Amino acid sequence: MVMYQDAKTQAQEDPKRFWAEQAAQISWYRPPQQILQENSDGTHQWFADGTLNSCHLAVDIHIEQGRGDQLALIYDSPVSETKATFTYLELRDAVARFAGVLSQMGVVKGDRVVIYMPMVPEAAIAMLACARIGAIHSVVFGGFAPHELAVRIDDAKPKILLTASCGIEVTKVIPYKPLVDQALEEATHQPDQVVVLQRPQMSAELKSGRDLDWYQVQEGVEPADCVAVGALDPLYILYTSGTTGQPKGIVRESGGHAVAMHYALREIYNMQAGDVWWGISDIGWVVGHSFIVYAPLMGGCTTIFYEGKPVKTPDAGALWRVIQEYQVQGIFCAPTAFRAIRCEDPEGDLFNQYDVSSLKHIFVAGEKLDSPTYHWLHELAQKPVYDHWWQTEIGWPVTAPMTAWGETSIRQGSTNRAVPGYDVQVLGADGQVLEANEMGAIAIRLPLPPGVAQTLWQNHERYLNAYLGAFQGWYFSGDGGYLDDEGFVYIMGRTDDVINVAGHRLSTGEMEEIVATHSAVAECAVIGVNDDLKGQVPVGLVLLKAGAQYEHETVEAELIALVREKIGPVACFQRAIVVERLPKTRSGKILRAVLRKVANGETYTVPSTIDDESILPEIEDNMRREGLVR
Numbered sequence: 001m002v003m004y005q006d007a008k009t010q011a012q013e014d015p016k017r018f019w020a021e022q023a024a025q026i027s028w029y030r031p032p033q034q035i036l037q038e039n040s041d042g043t044h045q046w047f048a049d050g051t052l053n054s055c056h057l058a059v060d061i062h063i064e065q066g067r068g069d070q071l072a073l074i075y076d077s078p079v080s081e082t083k084a085t086f087t088y089l090e091l092r093d094a095v096a097r098f099a100g101v102l103s104q105m106g107v108v109k110g111d112r113v114v115i116y117m118p119m120v121p122e123a124a125i126a127m128l129a130c131a132r133i134g135a136i137h138s139v140v141f142g143g144f145a146p147h148e149l150a151v152r153i154d155d156a157k158p159k160i161l162l163t164a165s166c167g168i169e170v171t172k173v174i175p176y177k178p179l180v181d182q183a184l185e186e187a188t189h190q191p192d193q194v195v196v197l198q199r200p201q202m203s204a205e206l207k208s209g210r211d212l213d214w215y216q217v218q219e220g221v222e223p224a225d226c227v228a229v230g231a232l233d234p235l236y237i238l239y240t241s242g243t244t245g246q247p248k249g250i251v252r253e254s255g256g257h258a259v260a261m262h263y264a265l266r267e268i269y270n271m272q273a274g275d276v277w278w279g280i281s282d283i284g285w286v287v288g289h290s291f292i293v294y295a296p297l298m299g300g301c302t303t304i305f306y307e308g309k310p311v312k313t314p315d316a317g318a319l320w321r322v323i324q325e326y327q328v329q330g331i332f333c334a335p336t337a338f339r340a341i342r343c344e345d346p347e348g349d350l351f352n353q354y355d356v357s358s359l360k361h362i363f364v365a366g367e368k369l370d371s372p373t374y375h376w377l378h379e380l381a382q383k384p385v386y387d388h389w390w391q392t393e394i395g396w397p398v399t400a401p402m403t404a405w406g407e408t409s410i411r412q413g414s415t416n417r418a419v420p421g422y423d424v425q426v427l428g429a430d431g432q433v434l435e436a437n438e439m440g441a442i443a444i445r446l447p448l449p450p451g452v453a454q455t456l457w458q459n460h461e462r463y464l465n466a467y468l469g470a471f472q473g474w475y476f477s478g479d480g481g482y483l484d485d486e487g488f489v490y491i492m493g494r495t496d497d498v499i500n501v502a503g504h505r506l507s508t509g510e511m512e513e514i515v516a517t518h519s520a521v522a523e524c525a526v527i528g529v530n531d532d533l534k535g536q537v538p539v540g541l542v543l544l545k546a547g548a549q550y551e552h553e554t555v556e557a558e559l560i561a562l563v564r565e566k567i568g569p570v571a572c573f574q575r576a577i578v579v580e581r582l583p584k585t586r587s588g589k590i591l592r593a594v595l596r597k598v599a600n601g602e603t604y605t606v607p608s609t610i611d612d613e614s615i616l617p618e619i620e621d622n623m624r625r626e627g628l629v630r
């Protein structure tokens with residue numbers, strides 16, 4: 001208790017000293033003298049004059065410290081029936097060679113490289129190779145459609161694009177290369193070269209002059225060494241959903257990120273060098289960046305790189321099998337994965353076939369941990385299950401137990417207390433700090449700690465508006481919730497158009513933009529509806545253009561296909577229904593929050609600004625008939 005309070009107070013009262021001590025725990029080429037500076041627009045700079053290299057910290061340093069023969073990465077792929085291991089020495093050689101390839105292609109510090117790949121070790125090698133030469137990687141999740149990839153290519157303007165011939169989804173082989181070709185047809189910007197990893201499950205056609213084979217390009221190439229980059233130089237751009245079709249390019253600075261990764265891995269997750277850690281996610285998401293690749297490797301752990309699902313590859317015992325096989329000590333997973341496992345193995349028959357005694361604890365985040373799943377998992381695994389909260393912009397946990405300090409208390413429904421370094425408060429509409437147990441906007445007092453994005457790629461204005469504009473002196477998270485008397489934080493969900501589908505962050509605003517492009521659609525609202533497996537799923541409520549005769553079922557099917565084509569299968573947009581009218585305010589704004597409550601069977605108050613009250617019972621009936629009301 002003393003340690004938590006002391007650390008929290010120290011971080012709040014003297015952030016420079018607190019973070020200078022954390023920064024001293026990592027190996028810089030030039031240790032920073034300037035710890036924290038404020039910019040005139042309210043953003044901050046951490047460790048501005050420090051230089052380092054994130055690949056050096058994740059790979060080479062462990063060889064220098066005598067851990068070269070320790071396993072750095074274990075690749076386990078039930079979908080391709082492949083397993084492989086890399087010691088730190090082997091990983092260094094593979095990364096240095098690929099960094100040499102990129103250098104030979106003319107990639108220099110500050111150039112962008114887009115990575116659109118499945119969960120194969122080459123993807124991690126590519127990320128680290130970029131870091132090695134100071135190039136900025138931008139990984140795009142494989143479940144996104146060509147249009148989404150094209151939007152990101154046009155924003156990041158990569159010199160090189162790295163991909164694979166295919167991904168493997170349970171039993172389906174998904175050709176990736178045709179998706180890349182399609183994206184490049186749509187994109188204005190064109191990379192100089194596309195490097196393709198040919199997988200045995202499916203080989204891709206290579207376009208002459210532009211496309212190159214992953215392994216052929218490595219022949220005879222000189223390995224490249226780590227270059228020094230500035231603490232403020234971007235390590236990566238990761239696009240995440242905002243409220244429009246234009247995703248936000250989150251920029252992660254090298255210095256603050258490295259300091260934050262070390263702090264989080266050690267103090268929150270309680271992992272030490274030599275421990276085996278498994279971040280159960282995908283490199284396309286922030287969890288993959290922070291807790292599959294960078295943090296566990298920077299901490300000298302062995303990281304599990306899993307290409308498979310929690311169920312069906314081959315069954316709901318997959319997680320427990322991996323934990324037993326590699327003696328995993330800590331895991332991080334989205335609650336949806338446990339809901340999927342529970343659905344298929346409710347009594348734990350598969351669980352009982354494995355020995356998971358190596359496991360210290362289970363961390364979950366990415367979406368709300370519902371109480372039945374928490375209790376089921378805790379009783380089954382007999383391990384502490386810690387809910388914690390963060391977001392892509394932030395890059396590492398905001399509220400979490402500091403397990404290394406023995407701070408292991410759990411309040412079911414809470415994502416725990418603020419990690420020292422964050423001052424988390426709940427604000428009212430006019431920016432005042434609310435009392436305990438009062439519901440409001442979850443915000444973090446500036447300065448934000450190291451590692452948190454301070455800008456969006458090529459769009460600083462949008463950053464300022466989206467995050468710092470709502471409340472002067474605060475970062476607004478986009479989440480609503482409350483704190484209890486002892487500072488435990490309860491996240492109640494987004495206050496904007498962002499939803500979480502199977503732990504994947506998606507924009508209903510973007511889906512609306514796509515639905516609205518259909519020639520039959522006059523107006524639409526896409527809302528997130530609660531779902532037992534995926535947490536939330538999007539549902540479209542559509543008003544058709546007057547006068548024309550449209551077959552409702554045809555339009556609905558076309559809309560589903562359209563969203564899948566534009567955003568990708570990951571959107572899980574599987575319901576669109578035609579309605580007669582949509583409830584609006586007198587100023588014409590669709591009452592999406594009320595619609596969400598109707599669909600989720602929650603009680604709602606009719607807003608005083610509503611234009612026509614009679615629409616609500618009508619639409620409720622309509623949604624009930626369609627089986628949309630829970």
Ligand code: COA
Binds near residue numbers: 174337
């Ligand atoms: N490449 C190509 N397609 C992909 C993909 C990828 N990397 N990932 C998902 N997809 C596709 C799936 O094949 C599926 O397509 P379909 O509609 O043709 O069947 C669609 O996208 C939806 O996938 P998903 O949301 O994964 O649903 P699912 O029913 O296949 O699996 C779960 C459900 C719960 C098992 C799965 O979502 C899961 O493991 N979730 C964990 C989430 C997670 O790790 N989130 C990371 C943030 S912490």
Ligand code: AMP
Binds near residue numbers: 240
């Ligand atoms: P992402 O940027 O994809 O990590 O998504 C971040 C969003 O996911 C947050 O703003 C929250 O809305 C939600 N989220 C993340 N972790 C949790 C959690 N533990 N409980 C509830 N919601 C969460």
